[in-house]
Amino acid sequence: EVQLVESGGGLVQPGGSLRLSCAASGFTFSSYSMNWVRQAPGKGLEWVSYISSSSSTIYYADSVKGRFTISRDNAKNSLYLQMNSLRAEDTAVYYCARDENSSMFDYWGQGTLVTVSS
Amino acid sequence: EIVLTQSPATLSLSPGERATLSCRASQSVSSYLAWYQQKPGQAPRLLIYDASNRATGIPARFSGSGSGTDFTLTISSLEPEDFAVYYCQQRSNWPPGYTFGQGTKLEIK
Numbered sequence: 001e002v003q004l005v006e007s008g009g010g011l012v013q014p015g016g017s018l019r020l021s022c023a024a025s026g027f028t029f030s031s032y033s034m035n036w037v038r039q040a041p042g043k044g045l046e047w048v049s050y051i052s053s054s055s056s057t058i059y060y061a062d063s064v065k066g067r068f069t070i071s072r073d074n075a076k077n078s079l080y081l082q083m084n085s086l087r088a089e090d091t092a093v094y095y096c097a098r099d100e101n102s103s104m105f106d107y108w109g110q111g112t113l114v115t116v117s118s
Numbered sequence: 119e120i121v122l123t124q125s126p127a128t129l130s131l132s133p134g135e136r137a138t139l140s141c142r143a144s145q146s147v148s149s150y151l152a153w154y155q156q157k158p159g160q161a162p163r164l165l166i167y168d169a170s171n172r173a174t175g176i177p178a179r180f181s182g183s184g185s186g187t188d189f190t191l192t193i194s195s196l197e198p199e200d201f202a203v204y205y206c207q208q209r210s211n212w213p214p215g216y217t218f219g220q221g222t223k224l225e226i227k
Contacts, residue, residue, distance in 0.1 A: 047216040059214045103209045104152040108161035
């Protein structure tokens, strides 16, 4: 069974940093690209970042470019999102999602809440 | 940048009725369009990929159609568990990444 479990969310002050993790199991993690998708309270879904299976290709949404860094450790079956210079508008539930065929997200984690507030 | 516009924003129907949800792209996305269902407090679930293919375990009452710029998600006969928010999503070659529509809330009438 495919499982994605996010962790690392919490309350952080504006300008602060946070590192999210996503632990993957039930599939060959090193064979799949992965993504982070977020959802602000009461709002829709927003794609944040993509990383290919070998980490050779990385993309970011304009809203986080230069502040967030996606990475992965295939030996640990883990995906990460380093978030720096956090803003109030980064407050959201952050989901990791498996990428299938570079066209869709076929499995999602349960999400971790990040709250940016003083 | 490709923009996905979903309509209507809210759809009020009764169980047993047919639901038709629309997703329009600002430029052609070929058939690289997916649909997701999200219930309160839950992660999104993939329903349809490549415009018309049902994902694993998705009931046959869900179907997708369209290509180019106009896409439709149809639920043939609504079950109580189908009332949720639905999002369309596409892959963009430039700028590289993904885009979601703003969502359609399907509510019980």
